[in-house]
Amino acid sequence: MSAIEIADLTKRYGEVAANDGVTFDVEAGEIFGYLGPNGAGKTTTIRLLLGLIKPTSGTATVLGTDIRDRRALTEAKANVGYLPDTLGFEERLTGRQVLDYFARMRGDRRREELLELFTPPLDQRVETYSAGNRRMLGIVQAFMHDPDLAILDEPTAGLDPLKQDRMHAFIEAERDAGKTIFFSSHVLSEVQRVCDRVGIIREGKLVALEHIDDLLERGGKHVRVQLAEAVDEERFVTAEMIDVETVGSTVRFTYTGESAALLEHLVRFEVEDVDIGDPQLDDIFKHYYGDDSPAREE
Amino acid sequence: MTAILRNESGKLLRGTLTLTGLLVVLTAFFFVVFPSIQEEAELFEEVYPEYMLELLGIEELHTIEGFVGGYIFPFVWILLAGIYFAYISAGMISRDVRTRRLDLTLAGPVSRESVLLQKVAALWVPLVALNLGLATVLFVGATLLGESFDLVSLAMVHLLGTPYLLACAGIGIVLSVVVDRVETAQAVSLVLVFVLWLVDGLSSMSPDFEWVGDLTLSRYYDPSAILVHEEYAFVDAGLLLAVFLVLLGVAVLVFTRRDI
Missing domain, CATH: 3.30.70.2470 (Protein-tyrosine phosphatase receptor IA-2 ectodomain)
Known part of the structure; x- marks a missing residue:
């Protein structure tokens, strides 16, 4: 079964297509990397998957639920973890209060275990947090209810290298435990390190869908x-x-x-x-996938 | 299911305490000057023709009931508290969209209806605080001046005033889901409540335009009538409540269909 199935998903803002006929599946139990330069449309796809914005055409399913079915998607989200690129926490609350808040909404079975790996200062207010601490708090809230599917938007942005490695090891362990990870990034080396398969998006279009071994050859x-x-x-x-x-x-x-x-x-x-x-991801993409290459799918 | 309600209630607490404190102090100040106004008020009422005073909504200004109903409530409750309710409601959704807080909230198993309704339900905090604070200062103030209120009227002026504040909140919440910019939503709601209050007052001065006032919210809440004449306009209060529910319905409808 596929954890995510995306079929011809399109989102237009006036003339601009933020996502243009994007089609791919994320299999259950894999780490799928969604790679593209900044502004390519990665976050748009993710926000479509979560029902935050509506597709102009096409659709997708998340854990078998059609994203256009608002009520069913709301229920399905109990089993989804989400780490957004911009972390909109309640600034005046402490880290602990923020986690309490999310715990009341969706549970926190794995909170303590996660806090041993990722260590935001829980007794300080979020407004005093560094980018890395914010990200760590985001990681804990995304995984603490033990979701089957985690959707992570630039999950290591702002983390120091040690914590980045820890995050990579953590999501590999999650994958080995049968969880599905959908992971967006603009850093090629990061995706090469942890992902099983990769979808590459440029200017709203999926330009390639590769197994990681193929992408490794296309490094730079x-x-x-x-x-x-x-x-x-x-x-x-x-x-x-x-x-x-x-x-x-x-x-x-x-x-x-x-x-x-x-x-x-x-x-x-x-x-x-x-x-x-x-490297600049866009230079690499231009080299391998051309400026207007049609989507290649496997 | 009540995580958002709890969180929002906590967020409203600080602003509520500030507002209630300010309005209580303001009301106390009105009471301090009441004795000196009282003497002039009698002169005022003798000089001006009766219809004029009625049109201004000032009756029995020299009595504590007339003073509170014609002076304090129109200003403190209808104008200031009305603006406050519209203003905070206007920030409820728009600010969370702007800060991306809603992304995290809606990533959980919670519907947009529930988010909106829990946020509006958190208005119980300013409602309770304002009612208690103001009722207390009115009662204590009147007692200190050696006057006394009819307790039923005092309860009624608060009870029937609550739908008015909710209707103001309704204006804010609709703007909050329609307008993208927090500042715009809040400024428009503030100006709208102020203009409605102004139009109500102005329209009552000219019989030709009195019908315009029927379109304002404050026309359906008359503290003077309640305190001075003990007339309790339950139908009007019901109308305001209906307006609030309709606006809330519109807000839910818009919010569940839009991109955030």
């Missing part, structure tokens, strides 16, 4: 290399480098090949400094 790194002398582009640039920019002895590019191959290539030059980081 943003690289900046400082050489000892002016760059000889002909010798330096390989086919795996895209968007190459050279200024004097510095060269920036997005590398789409294997990391090991890149390092082997670089040692042949006199490198003074090198910086390898996550």
Whole structure:
């Protein structure tokens, strides 16, 4: 059974299509990554799934319930956890009071267990929270009623690296326990690390639906290399480098090949400094999926 | 099922205490000046023709009943409290949409109807506080001045005034679901209640335009009639209650159908 089935889901705001005929399924018991640059329409899809906004056309089911059936969806949400991108907590309440509030609405069986992993300062008012603490409080409220399906919108935004790792390990454990995780992100490496399957959305359209192994081959790194002398582009640039920019002895590019191959290539030059980081997702997408490639589905 | 009601009630507590405190102080101040007004009031009533006083809604200004019904209630209850109810109601939904608080609330198994009704139900806090606070200060104030109220009339002026405040809240709650900007919703509701109050007063001065006043809320709540003449207009109060329920129905209808 699919936890989420999305069929030709479209949401238009005037001329702009925030979601344009999006179609895919999320299987029960998988971690599904919903990947796209900021503004691609990820949050729109999620808010459609939760019934916060209505589709212009098309529909979807969440745990077997049609999102257009308002009453049935309300009941189904008892079994859904949601971590929004913007966390609208009651600012004047303490973290503990916020959790009490959500507990009264939907239960808190796993609260203590979650608070051992994620540690927002419960006795402080939410208005004093850092972004990371807010996110942790959001994670606890999303999972504390032990939902079968968790919908997470940029779940690690604002978390420090240690807590990000903890979050990744946690959702993997949830998946292994049979839960379904639907997870949006604009960070390619994060999705590559934890997801089983990935849907890629650009400008409201689903451009690809991939198994993670396929996506791993399509990775990319943003690289900046400082050489000892002016760059000889002909010798330096390989086919795996895209968007190459050279200024004097510095060269920036997005590398789409294997990391090991890149390092082997670089040692042949006199490198003074090198910086390898996550790429701009949109550059990578343009490279792999083109500017107007039709949706490829598997 | 009552998590939102509890939460909203708590949120209204601080503002309610401030408002009630202010209105109690204001009323007490009116009482302090009453003795000096009392003497001039008699002169006032002698000088002006009777129909004029009636049109202004001022009767028996030199009695405590006339003073409270014609002076204190129109200002404190009809205008200030009316504006407060419209204003806080106007922020109920619009603010939660703006801050994305509703996303989290509605992610749980709770219907939009329930969210809206629980928020409106939380108005019990200012209603109870205002009724108790004002009744107390009126009773104590009158006693200190050596005057006394008919307790039934005093209870009635509060009881029949409650539907008026609810109707004002109805205006606010409709604006709260229709208007996206919190500030706009609150400003419009504030101005609307004020204008309705003004129109009621102005229209009663000209027989040609008196019918316009029939469209205002305050026309259906007359504290002077209750306190001075012991006339209890239950039908009018029922009408205000009906207006509140209709506005609430409209708000639910709009809220359950819109994107947030």
